[in-house]
Amino acid sequence: MPLNPKIKFAENVLDKLKVEQKTTRLGFGEGLVIAGEEDKNIVALCADLTESTQIHLFKNKFPERFIEIGVAEQNMAAVASGLAASGKIPFIASYGMFSPGRNWEQLRTTVAYNERKVVIGMMHSGISVGPDGGTHQAIEDMAITRVIPKVVVVNPCDYHEAKKATIAAAKHPLPVFLRFHREKTPMVTAAESNFEIGKAEILFTPKEENKIDVAIIACGPLVHNALLAANELENEGMNLYVLNNHTIKPLDEKTIVEVARKAGAVVTVEEHQVLGGMGSAVAEALAQNYPVPMEFIGVRDQFGQSGEPNELLEHYGMGVSHIKEAVKKVIKRKA
């Protein structure tokens, strides 16, 4: 049984053509409305990107709790800190390039260091922003956020998970960075799937427990590519785990070490720079607890460029075939 029977999946999850697609940012927008219904202290701030961040859904429902900041992300972060100091639960949203790209210091000092609970929606992250090109492709955001003490960083894998992560972020005591993407991406999970911040989910389980070849650890919409790769590799006779490691911080070290111990080799998959991203976080955990050979799928120390999203993912080495190659390579390195 390849897909973990304990997990509720989207319909046709392994059928690239039939699987339903929606944006993760829509999950954020809808999740924020639900969170806003549950807690009247939630306010939403935006920096002139109301519709593309999907925060307009909240604005339409709660106009008196929506705050337009204009193109001023540093002000947005610090104003949010001041609102949080006064009993509000601010959600701020912009593109990852601008927030935390431009306002990192305000987020560090006035939010995290100052222990003010703010939720930061980082939209249009990753290279799949596409034609806008390298200026708008945030592929460093997980690295620069996860190094900040006392924060949470989550990269949901699909629309449903994005919605659940947004609702969960509202209730979490720490500042939460939520990472979303521009394009529609395949549904992996279902409305009723479990989601818990800090708890990685084993999506794909090995056929034979006693001869496991590799564990693929992925986050964000590339979890879907990881599943497709795993399915093909299983058909070629391999035994694999696929972990949906949506929470980059706090890392679910227990589950990661457990699958690494059983598999003896790990491939990480993320739409982000390999330097400092989710794979780095996994490597840090394994190096200290249970070192195994690792391969990393992600952008390799370069900037992106214009192109169609899938074209770019292939060009920068994050396609299904690249994951399969990385798996074969890491297995050869097993002692």
Add this chain to the structure above:
Amino acid sequence: MAHLHDEKIEFLEETANQIRQDIIEMLYEAKSGHSAGPLGMADVFTAFYFHILNHDPKNPGWPDRDRLVLSNGHICPVLYAAMARAGYFPVEELKTLRKLGSRLQGHPHRPWLPGLETSSGPLGSGLSQAAGMAYAALMDKKKYNIYCLMSDAEQQTGNIWEAAMWAGKHKLNNLTAVMDRNNIQIDGFTEDIMPLEPLREKYEAFNWHVIDVDGHNFEEIVGAVEEAKAIYEKPVLILAHTIPGKGIDFMEFDYRWHGIPPGIGDVKDSPPKAEQVKVALAQLRTLGGKIKSEHQ
């Protein structure tokens, strides 16, 4: 201008003088930190903590308190000294400034010290936070006021003008900013490093009401805050013209004393380092030679 009784003014002057002595002693003990700014703002902080603020040092989390947000965190010695003298924490604790494990961090760290409204140090974001607090208070129809104390040099950051524009848009009438217009910054005089003037016209163009005051005149400081409360349609900026290093002759107007403590190094035209603390304290205790000793 507000009228303060002579006894009140005398009390405020004595308190400010005490706070200046505290600052000198703290900085000497810490062996690092900023001198000129804290000394120059001692009168403004005294006016706030001992007359203007509606606060309760024994109940720093009181929800309806006025908020004082310090944006230029590097002048925190004056904030700490004012808070200690007002009763937020024991005066003896001032000597822990900048020491390992101290609640009095080199730049303010809110979660560690009840009574601080924020953590600050990196310049330019206090006004945004104060504006956020003011906006929340208006949303919730709260009556308290928010005061943001900021420096002149931090007007060189972009974040300040983002905040000024946003506060003007929302007519945050419960927000009053007080700028320490002392004309100095680490590298020299502000107008040489990056000219700030005309500050009044700049803020007025951002839809603020602006009041100039002598930052060492209690009646003017208090009067400007009273005026600010009466302005309903705009946020208010009080341009407090201060003398950096105020109260100590060899520090006054000298930007070289911006970022160093007394007693650590020789500074041309100042007393030798071994004498600096003694000279400074003697000058404060005799009110600049007006009296023979503090006991007179």
